[in-house]
Amino acid sequence: MNLDPSHHRPWRRIDRRVSRKIRVGNVEVGGDAPITVQSMTNTLTADAEATIGQIRQLVEAGADIVRVSCPDVESTAAFSTIVKASKVPLVADIHFHYKRGIEAAEAGAACLRINPGNIGNAQRVKDVVQAARDNGCSMRIGVNAGSLERDLLEKYGEPCPDAMVESALFHARILQDLDFHEFKISVKASDVFMTVAAYQQLSEVIDCPIHLGVTEAGSLRTGAIKSAIGIGNLLWAGIGDTIRISLAADPVEEIKAGFDILKSMGLRHRGVNIIACPSCARQGYNVIKTVEALEERLAHISTPLSLSIIGCVVNGPGEALMTDIGFTGGGAGSGMVYIDGKPDHKMNNEHMLEHIVELVEAKAKSIDANQSVSALPQSGSAQRGPAIAAEASLAHVAAE
Numbered sequence: 001m002n003l004d005p006s007h008h009r010p011w012r013r014i015d016r017r018v019s020r021k022i023r024v025g026n027v028e029v030g031g032d033a034p035i036t037v038q039s040m041t042n043t044l045t046a047d048a049e050a051t052i053g054q055i056r057q058l059v060e061a062g063a064d065i066v067r068v069s070c071p072d073v074e075s076t077a078a079f080s081t082i083v084k085a086s087k088v089p090l091v092a093d094i095h096f097h098y099k100r101g102i103e104a105a106e107a108g109a110a111c112l113r114i115n116p117g118n119i120g121n122a123q124r125v126k127d128v129v130q131a132a133r134d135n136g137c138s139m140r141i142g143v144n145a146g147s148l149e150r151d152l153l154e155k156y157g158e159p160c161p162d163a164m165v166e167s168a169l170f171h172a173r174i175l176q177d178l179d180f181h182e183f184k185i186s187v188k189a190s191d192v193f194m195t196v197a198a199y200q201q202l203s204e205v206i207d208c209p210i211h212l213g214v215t216e217a218g219s220l221r222t223g224a225i226k227s228a229i230g231i232g233n234l235l236w237a238g239i240g241d242t243i244r245i246s247l248a249a250d251p252v253e254e255i256k257a258g259f260d261i262l263k264s265m266g267l268r269h270r271g272v273n274i275i276a277c278p279s280c281a282r283q284g285y286n287v288i289k290t291v292e293a294l295e296e297r298l299a300h301i302s303t304p305l306s307l308s309i310i311g312c313v314v315n316g317p318g319e320a321l322m323t324d325i326g327f328t329g330g331g332a333g334s335g336m337v338y339i340d341g342k343p344d345h346k347m348n349n350e351h352m353l354e355h356i357v358e359l360v361e362a363k364a365k366s367i368d369a370n371q372s373v374s375a376l377p378q379s380g381s382a383q384r385g386p387a388i389a390a391e392a393s394l395a396h397v398a399a400e
């Protein structure tokens with residue numbers, strides 16, 4: 001049996017750009033590693049307790065990596081306490097102050113977000129690279145259209161993709177000249193067009209892993225949409241190894257939005273993917289309220305599975321066919337429950353919410369149990385196909 005859905009669903013196939021792989025602590029970034037989702041704390045880093053609390057929330061939401069600002073010595077002092085309490089690797093965000101970079105590396109940072117060309121003379125750069133090397137710390141070069149070097153702005157007249165890529169390569173060369181290759185790069189702009197063009201160009205001239213983001217994207221809604229367009233476009237082209245959605249919102253929302261983008265593209269799955277209709281006069285129950293309640297009640301589930309919540313038989317049976325569990329509104333205050341794509345039993349609208357929660361929890365348990373006895377990822381319905389497609393796609397990349 002051919003388990004590769006790209007065999008019969010070629011339109012779902014994404015071939016990832018081949019990059020080399022680096023490590024951010026125990027998390028691999030690049031190569032055939034899954035695309036990771038990261039966010040950044042917005043607490044005062046010197047307040048270790050608050051920062052640890054926020055990191056826990058981010059990890060609960062699924063964060064693979066968390067970045068923490070280290071603007072002053074109080075922050076790097078607190079950083080070692082924070083690192084010890086964190087279940088995921090931490091990236092220390094450093095701007096200009098090379099000593100903060102050394103302190104953060106010594107305090108256990110898994111990665112330094114630092115632009116080596118901005119931290120002063122060659123000796124300082126050497127010292128930071130040595131500290132990174134000694135402490136098993138990788139680096140991220142983070143180019144931002146809003147803070148390009150003056151000479152590049154003079155050369156190009158304004159921030160543009162060419163200037164961003166030139167800046168990235170300038171910083172990369174400094175690390176390469178010191179024989180340090182454990183780095184990834186980002187080239188972010190708040191403008192989606194500039195972001196996409198800069199990443200496209202970058203992906204053609206260097207083989208390091210790429211950290212994707214649209215910077216200062218905006219509020220929860222507009223920022224998520226902007227990011228989905230920019231990051232989605234790049235991921236679709238196979239570009240990007242780790243993502244951060246920048247939102248002027250609770251950082252937990254950044255993780256949720258990141259997974260939603262990856263889920264939509266079949267690149268990675270986490271938690272319940274709820275497929276819902278917008279509802280209309282035909283709905284047999286209140287779809288919108290039900291979906292809101294289910295999102296909240298099912299937020300604790302990390303097992304990838306799909307659930308269709310559809311108002312009536314116009315689209316209900318068809319969507320249910322492709323999901324693990326489905327509910328389709330019917331007449332007389334009840335609807336049909338679908339299991340593994342097949343109509344299974346009727347349920348009163350009144351008790352449907354509790355019932356669906358129980359069914360999803362039980363299904364998640366059974367998927368987890370099956371996966372622990374089988375290494376094959378094929379359990380569940382066709383809607384989870386994209387996860388397999390992505391894995392097949394990675395295998396394709398790895399085989400090249």
Ligand code: SF4
Pocket residue numbers: 277278279280281282283284310311312313314315316
């Ligand atoms: S599935 Fe039914 S209730 Fe939902 S939008 Fe379509 S017609 Fe309306």
